Amino acid sequence: MMVREATRHQPWYDTKGTASTMSTLPASLPGGTWTLGDMTVTRFGFGAMQLAGPGVMGPPADHDGALAVLREAVELGITHIDTADAYGPHTTNQLIREALHPYPDPLHIVTKVGATRDEQGGWPPARRPDQLRRAVRENLENLGTDTLDLVNLRLGDAQGPVPGSLAEAFETLLELQRQGVIRHLGVSNATPEQVAEARTLAPIVSVQNMYNLAHRHDDELIDELAEAGIAYVPFFPLGGFTPLQSSALTAVAARLEATPMAVALAWLLRRSPNILLIPGTSSVAHLRQNITGAALTLSDDDLTELDKIDR
Ligand SMILES: NC(=O)c1ccc[n+]([C@@H]2O[C@H](COP(=O)([O-])OP(=O)(O)OC[C@H]3O[C@@H](n4cnc5c(N)ncnc54)[C@H](OP(=O)(O)O)[C@@H]3O)[C@@H](O)[C@H]2O)c1
Numbered sequence: 132m133m134v135r136e137a138t139r140h141q142p143w144y145d146t147k148g149t150a151s152t153m154s155t156l157p158a159s160l161p162g163g164t165w166t167l168g169d170m171t172v173t174r175f176g177f178g179a180m181q182l183a184g185p186g187v188m189g190p191p192a193d194h195d196g197a198l199a200v201l202r203e204a205v206e207l208g209i210t211h212i213d214t215a216d217a218y219g220p221h222t223t224n225q226l227i228r229e230a231l232h233p234y235p236d237p238l239h240i241v242t243k244v245g246a247t248r249d250e251q252g253g254w255p256p257a258r259r260p261d262q263l264r265r266a267v268r269e270n271l272e273n274l275g276t277d278t279l280d281l282v283n284l285r286l287g288d289a290q291g292p293v294p295g296s297l298a299e300a301f302e303t304l305l306e307l308q309r310q311g312v313i314r315h316l317g318v319s320n321a322t323p324e325q326v327a328e329a330r331t332l333a334p335i336v337s338v339q340n341m342y343n344l345a346h347r348h349d350d351e352l353i354d355e356l357a358e359a360g361i362a363y364v365p366f367f368p369l370g371g372f373t374p375l376q377s378s379a380l381t382a383v384a385a386r387l388e389a390t391p392m393a394v395a396l397a398w399l400l401r402r403s404p405n406i407l408l409i410p411g412t413s414s415v416a417h418l419r420q421n422i423t424g425a426a427l428t429l430s431d432d433d434l435t436e437l438d439k440i441d442r
Contacts, residue, residue, distance in 0.1 A: 156419060160208050161426040162400045165362055165407055167281060167336040168315040170239045174400065175425055176211030177204040177418070178366070178411035179223040186252040187218050191226075191413065201230035203415045207422060210237045213339075213364070213409040215285070216270045220248045224273035232275045241364075242270045243319050243339070245285035245300065254289050258300040267307055282313045283339050284329075287320040291341065297325050301332050308333075319366075323352045330359075337362040337407075344395050345375055345442045357405040364407045369395055379439045387433070392417075393424025398437060401429055 162174030182197040184190050191197045204212065214223050227240065234240070244266035247257035257266060263284075270279055284300055287293045297318065307313045317337035318329050329335050338356055342349050342365035353363045369375060369392050376391075384391045392410075399406050410421050429437075 156207065156423055157426040160422060161397075162408065164210075165405065167239070167362055168334075170280060170315070171237075172211035172239050172407065173209055174211075174407050175209060175422060176213060176241075176364075176407055176409045177201075177209050178409035179212055179214040179227060180218050181411035181413045182226055183219045183222040188248070188252045189219060190222055193413070194226075196415075197226050197413060198230040200413060200415055200418055201227060203418055205231060205235065205238060207419070211239055211241065211407060211409070213241045213366075214274075215243045215246075216266060216273055217243075217246050217248050217254065221269065221273050224270060228273060228275045234276070239280040240274060240276075241281040241283065241317075241337070242274070242279055243283040243285040244270070244304070245283075245319070256288065258284075258286075260299070260303040263300060263303045264307070267304075267312060271312070278311065279313050281315040281317060281336060282307075283317040283319040283337065285319040286325055287322075292320050292322045292325070294322050294324065297321070297328055298332065301329055305333050317362075317364075323349075323355075326352065326356075335361060337364050339364040339366055339409075341365065341367050341371075342399075343368050343370060343375060344380060344398055344437060345370070345377060345440050347442050353403050353406065357403050360405070362405050362407050363403065364409055365399060366409065368399055368408055368410050377440045379436050383429075383433050383436050387427060387429075389427050390420065390424055392421060393427050394429070394433075394437070396421060396425035397427035397429055398434075400425055401434075 160173045160175040164171050165174050180187055182191055216224050244263050245258050246254045249255055284304055304316055315336045317335050319339035326338055340349050356363050375395055380391045384394045396408055412418050
């Protein structure tokens with residue numbers, strides 16, 4: 132999908148409506164594209180989780196605002212949206228459907244299964260075969276599609292990856308892939324051993340784990356996946372519910388007259404060509420700021436300084 136010339140070069144404004152730093156959006160999305168199996172996606176994607184209500188439960192306070200963010204993302208050329216039916220639950224998928232269905236050809240929606248929600252807003256695992264089949268069915272219904280482009284098996288718990296075999300759960304998704312319901316598979320919140328195990332069972336096209344400037348436990352895994360042509364999709368690229376904070380980050384951002392978010396996203400794009408971005412936002416202004424910011428060029432000196440961040 133082409134970026135419209137008219138919107139691309141207009142100044143953007145912050146959420147309060149006051150003139151911001153008058154940046155213009157880059158001519159094309161920063162980072163170019165990546166191929167997930169047989170699907171080409173923009174490396175700059177969009178994470179839909181923040182579109183649900185507080186605590187990722189229930190509907191957003193601003194329904195029309197959430198639809199506007201999704202439509203703007205696609206209008207600006209993003210072809211990769213990350214979601215899960217557990218967001219809300221069902222909320223973000225239903226918003227995606229309302230905003231964007233029928234989906235334009237180049238758009239690919241990536242979802243995940245393997246966790247559900249409880250009444251307290253927790254994320255208990257749901258990886259029995261019957262739970263996975265139901266989750267896939269609910270994704271199809273709420274997104275309004277016959278097939279899912281890419282399904283990540285979400286492992287571990289809210290604290291992070293938990294070791295253990297994924298074979299039974301992964302086999303269930305493989306069966307659905309053989310039936311034509313799922314095009315491509317990936318894993319999420321996974322240990323390196325679980326990624327390796329998945330790769331012995333079937334080709335995977337992506338790994339979605341927590342990773343950002345201050346949380347770099349997957350460095351080795353990223354390099355290994357890059358060599359194998361598998362995408363690494365960091366969740367919480369901006370720190371998630373706790374925004375990234377560090378004096379080194381603030382210093383580099385100040386020197387470049389950029390925001391810490393811009394530096395964090397530009398650093399991820401520079402870190403490895405197989406990294407795809409899915410920053411989340413419920414704000415059109417932030418979406419545009421993030422696209423502009425990710426186009427920032429970081430020097431070797433900037434990278435050295437960013438390596439001083441506590442992690
Ligand atoms: N696989 C998993 O287990 C898992 C877990 C968590 C998330 N995810 C995926 O990863 C995606 C990204 O994670 P995330 O959205 O939680 O975290 P994130 O992208 O690290 O950060 C999102 C937060 O940053 C704020 N933000 C974004 N742009 C900003 C800007 N320019 N200025 C100021 N604040 C800004 C957002 O607030 P505003 O809304 O106010 O902009 C939001 O609170 C999710 O959407 C989801 O798809 C996957």
